[in-house]
Amino acid sequence: MKNPINRFLARSLAIICAICIGVFGMLAHYLNRQSEETISQLGNIYMAGMNERISKHFETMTEHRLTQMETLVTTIPKAYLDDREALQNWLVYNAQARGFESAAYYYPDGSMEMLYGGEVTPAGPQDFLNSMQNGESRIAVGFNQAGELITLIGAPVEVDLPGKEDCIGLVGELPLSYISETLSLDEEDSIIYSFVIRKDGSFVVRTYDAFRNNYFERVQAMYSEENGKSVETYISELRQAMDAGEDYSTIMNIDGERRHIYCSALPNSVWYLISFMPYGALNESVETLGTRSLVSALIGCVVILLSLLMIFIKYSRLSWAQMQELEEARQAAEQASKSKSEFLSNMSHDIRTPMNAIVGMTAIASANLDNPQQVRNCLKKITLSSKHLLGLINDVLDMSKIESGKMTLNLERVSLREVMDSLVSIVQPQVRAKEQSFNVFIYDITSENVYCDGVRLNQILLNLLSNAVKYTPNGGSIQVTVHEEVSPKGEDYVRIRFLVKDNGIGMSEEYQSHIFESFSREDSKRVHRTEGTGLGMAITKCIVDAMEGEITVKSRQGEGSEFQVVLDLERCTEQEEEMILPDWSMLVVDDDQQLCESTVSSLRSIGIRAEWALDGESAVKLVSRHHREHSDYHIILLDWKLPDMDGIATARELRRQLGDEVPILLISAYDWSEIEEEARAAGISGFLSKPLFRSTLYHGLKHYVSADEARQPRPEKPVADLSGRRILVAEDNELNWEVASELLGSLGVELEWAENGKLCVEMFQKAQSGWYDAILMDIRMPVMNGYEASDAIRAMDRPDAGLPIIAMTADAFSEDIQRCLEHGMNAHIAKPIDIKEVARVLKKVLDL
């Protein structure tokens, strides 16, 4: 994803990389240079020391020889100065004794007269002559008779020698190796080698691999430029240094190898010692050092770059994730706002339509005031539109209440049978209008009564069911199933599974994923004609969530939908009315086997033996067999919709065989009134509305208990004794007080009347502790209302300040109940006063 942050990151990464590489490169280069310079300085110092040592040694050795020669001259005994023969013998003897190979007199013209040995000639006769004439001793190189190089030692003679008055000096011959040895020029194990040259570059001694006569020639041939210094510069610099008598040091490339060169003058001669140290060895270590420092610099560079890169990658990932989150949040917010605006526009449309109808119909009605038929018609339509409008607004209010978390569940005793019955009767007209087939199945319900918010439960089921009706085309089928299962919450609970199934238009997978979101309605042409707020499923989901239940949906487009609601509800453990019927034998006919089995087991639980059949024909067979065996069923339950032979036809056939005695009851989820006439004509005696709860069966069948079969009603369970209890009734209305007093009086309760909250508080305060067992409190009273009275009583400092207070009011909204409980009251009874309910609640709060 291209974004400014990433671009910035990439750019700064590149810049930092470049800076890093540059800095490290320069550092490496600088260090390299530094180490090179250091090495060269070291070489200089070393070479200077070497040269000095060699020159010192040379000086010592030559001086020794020169001194020998000088002493030879100066120590000539006086006696021999006159005797030419003796002098010559003495000189020869002494010179030989000092190891000279030959000796000669030296004359001012440069000629020599041999004392002994072969003739010698100096290699540089003029230099030699000059020195001797100046009275300086000198060492020089010369040639012997064979033309070999030799060393010449010359010392001036200042006395006149007999017969040799011209002689200016004595010259002695030494082998050439003397110089080489003295200068240690041929030390093979040393890495240093040296040449001895004259000022003009000619070699005095050619050592090492020098074969040319002149060093400068060698330089021209073998040396090449180094560090920008050309060979010519080198030669001229060398010459200048020689002229100035200074030491000279440089680095040149010889034979492709860098060498350190050091040149210094040798004493007692006109020679110069040039030493060479190849950089080979040094170079290697220097290069190793350089390479190492370069490598470490590179490694450091790479490490830093890598860590930088990692930081950058990490950072860019983090920022990417953040961007992603932001993007998601933005999309969610956009989606929400889009849904809301869509909802608003839908709503406006949905509200406008009925509103228009109301306005229009009102106008028509006002224009036709003298035509009652027309007005009635208009009013009917206005009523319908208003109801629809009210429904819409209720939904919206409900939703906003749920969204702001203000929904409270009002747990009360709920009969599943009543819930299902009312549900069936509500949808029946719609189902009939669309000619849909509708069926309700109840399986294995053992606890008909549970604690639940009945209104909300009704809302859930009605929502699902009316959706099913709405989205199923004419002639489709709709089915409601209720199962009871073991609840994971414990024995006091039952898990109730409601299934609402249709074969309508279904939903797309995509829509199913957000069907429970607010303001959603599938956006396709098929549903545009269907009105609604799109809040129904969201509200349903919220209620199910509040009940800690679960709602799921399975659907395929064009095949239908199946909604499943699972709730864990607390069993109502109150004593149910004892339901026992005589020991009849019955037949249940329904095409659903599970329903048959469930019904048979319900019947067994109320004391009836029953058999079942899945279709009309087998039912007829069973009945005729029993008839032949003179053991007719007492009652037959017959489903209306049966395969092949429907309930009516089956009934007709049964009547033909059985006569009129056995009651045949039709069971169906349809409205009885539609088919009553036809059914009666076919001999059906009555009707039981599905779903078939145990109590449905009991109440439906008990009419058929004949007088002789009717058992004596069992002695009723003793009603917990309330007599003698004293109850304070706070009620402002006399008539209501009298009703309460009459009804509660029949329970043997003693009642006292307070006309408003203030009186109630005063009476309670005056009475001794424990005088009253409970207070029945109206809420809306003059002077002081029920809430304030309850607060005042609860705030009193007396042992019975916590006595049961029961609110009794004509308001029965869950908010009111909530408020009563908030004000410290124990329970709530809705008016009208129902003696059974009051007794139940009293017993509950008094722990009876």
Place this chain on the structure above:
Amino acid sequence: MTLEACYAALGGDYKDVCGRLCGERLVKKFVLKFLDDPSFGLLRDAMEAQNWGEAFRAAHTIKGMCLNLSFTRLGTSSSALCEALRHGYTPEAEPLFRQTVEDYEATAAAIRAFRTEEEGA
């Protein structure tokens, strides 16, 4: 005129009230007493004086009595009036009040007719 007919005339649920009050005796007693109840007068005065809080309470009391006596019709209108006044005055209160008055008059007329016959008998 029987009590049942009286209930039919005033729009009440006779069966329900008999079930709850355990027979006709008490029903008759309370129905006759209904005429003496001051709540309706209170309601009317409060509406005239525009004392909405008091009017709400009076309507609420009437609603409570109607529930106890299963006077469905008057109960419905007084209950609607009650809701319209619960949080103070709303414009709906006026027509609902008129409806309540109408229903009350009808109820009272039916009861009076019943009483006359009872006394005559």
